[in-house]
Amino acid sequence: MDSEPGLTGTKDIAELFCLPRRKILSCYFILLAAVLPVWSVVPISWAFVVVQSRRLPGMVDCCSRGFLLTELQCAFKRSLQAGLASLPREASDEEDGERPSSPTEDIVTLEFDDPRAVDFRNCMRTWFGKVPWSSIRRHEMYSWLYWYIYNRPFTSLESLPDAEKTILQDALSLVEKRAGVAIPEGSNPHSSALLLTFDPVNVAWRPLVWYAFVAITNHIIRRCLQVKWNTKTGSYKGLEYILHMSHSWSPETGPRPIAFIRGLGLGLLRYHLFLSHLLGAVSDHPVLILLHPHASQDIFNRRFLKPMNRHESADCLAGLLRQLGWVEQATAENGGKPEKQEREVHRPSGVTWFFHARLDVEGVPRDDQHSCFIDPVTFCSWEGDLCYNFIYRHAVTVRFLWIVLYFVGMGLGVANFLQRHFDWNANSLWIQEIPNVYDPSKTKFFLGGKDGVVDAERVKHYLTSHGIRKCLWFDRYGRHGQALLTGGEGLREILRWLRES
Template structure:
């Protein structure tokens, strides 16, 4: 039942208005030094071309003026092409529907998250025998309104409604959001929906009311807007041809340099581009474990060049595979720029490539274990997968579909955990920028055509959400590692840390309270040193004994 007194509402964390955010000096520095100059290239090109043609001065220009006119004309033509692509992605999403049974199970899992009486600070990893502790075993019961678990649930779920006070969300508003989350479709009047859909909405809404310790008022609130990522208008900011040409040239030069200096090769497997380096004489059964690096959003090789080079230099005995994703690398001239692989295609293609390379066996875990018992020397060792940011989605897809192929996992600034809470989507797409870093993320990454298409027309929260129990050997510090930065502007790193620690992840969690998104990967940083320490350490067998592994938890990184 909802409380009757206003003072109780005022004391409720889920009823407090989100604090107002003012733009700081760094916002204006980035705005005037980078955003406006780049943004203005297109309108200035249009103005120059129109002026030159209308005035007839085009015929009086010297070679420098004509070259400038030609460049401006190219920008004009490209802007028309860019606009047509932006209009194209504003259409309906093309995501295939998920199975209703799977979605219902996923929602049950979301509602159970945080129900278990587990403290991230008081969890005793050494004495707990249960390999999969926590929320999955809990039952969804009706909580009291002032139960801390209900307050926490309400406070985080309201993120999907622009962080309005929970009491302002009415039942039709929740139905609108649920219909998107479950069926990925716009909500119609309740009575016009199929009976099965009506039943599903009622059941899930009742579970949310029980979990939140509240009931929704009937009707809808016109001032409340549910965030529906794949249905809301796509937010795209134009950028000039010269920007994309610069990215393409940079990636081309880096490819040539890597081929020449590091003896890497570039190839394509069933539509998946990749970079690969296999050390001479490497053996799939006796050599070092292969490394697969899944990069995130940004500029592809240009952005991750230093980290990949560091991998090539410091792990020379390990084979290295880097799948390349043009749809999130601003490679607008690539044929798959607006056609990203879905979770099943991506996982199947990568699994097929690993099997073809002989790095991992493409079959079910049980079969692999049976074959290993029969002849261990004939079974490939599997791969170490490292993922950063958006790359953790593909990492999660592999663990969901082919967990036996990934024998070691390293998550750096992962966005796949707690993504059901809405912080990721809200911060990256909907939140107005107020700092220079937020403006860089929003303009140079989030508002780019390919990234916007991927996030706002191909985002599948069910497929992208990774749960603790889906991670093999999640608490083994030799096989799994997590890196988080407390000042991450994209994900709520503190929520992710609490989620992981409440499930017993301690020794293999590296948390920098002052770290920002991507900071752990910077050359010479404490985070990168810890990444490579873990990556190159001598692999040890799993053991439940506390003495079998050295602690690697760093809640606060050492001074650099």
């Protein structure tokens, strides 16, 4: 007779105990290599945000980074003086010091229809989202001036200390003289000022795999540069760099060193083709390439959200150049003031600088400096176009929006740097501060007429009205950074200038 289903002999298999399976070694490997990393993304991300958010509030105040009130007032007055001098729009190159300059002009009350006043009002309204000038009221102008000078939010004039109130009223008086019209009393919420360090940070979040891709790609590029050009990666007091230098080079007899200060983007991924051409053209020159983690989407770097300020970076750079033997040591006395002792000042000397970003030029000697400015964002930055175009503008072309804004400007590190650490006033550069500015063998400016970041036409006018002609290379159809692209006329002109300078 057949046994009933489910029975084996006298035992019911449904009543048997199921012994747990023994874990094999591969299970632990999968747990550690795959499951745990994926699971930990969320808690690690939140921990990273919490830790970094505790660091940010103490870094917002401009004055805490060493920018004194007198320096800010002087720069503000200088920006108002820009464009006051009656200089021709086009002029031949002049010797340094022989040509009049706007910062020597007195700020007087202009007529409303004076072209200088009209131009100023048109530029000034950029800081208010390009609203009509007539819609701007005193409360919003006070808000912008208080942010510009003190980097603090403005509530009302009555709530300020007497000293700050006087400074603010004097600043408003200068603006009204320059604009040729008094600003009406009251407030207009529709003409709010662009307050860079207080407005919400414009960030587009990236997945971890994006940052991993950027990090791996930049690591591969560094390795390729090391194999092909014998470069090495180093760090000097937190300032990271790549260095190419021949063992036979000497400061006395060797060719002029070259330092490349790159801009914002994806690190070496954006510049590796240009650097290959540069190193190939000047293989006998020492070449220094500065690396900036906050501007390279290097989220794994400890200084990703804690960039150096301009004084710290300038001091580190001067120390690095001295260590490399590229600088001379000088002794500076502090104007006879008894409270300060003599100190050593180390300044770069005999270096060719490639600027695709800002450098504290005051830390560079004026005797034998060579400078190449490639789509510089440091000129006319007081007018607000750079700030508006790169951070606030929305009605832009698809190419500019997705390539420049999304992939560069809206990255966490770049947005944090520009909107919480970057001092726009301190990074303005003036013609009078550039050594050998009228010598085309020592100074070169590259501009693209279709630049979507800076107003290249205004920068061109600023340069030409101060006598720059032979030193200027202007591509009417060039976009931002196009002069660095392989195969273009801009790159050929850069390398030609470099070989002949």
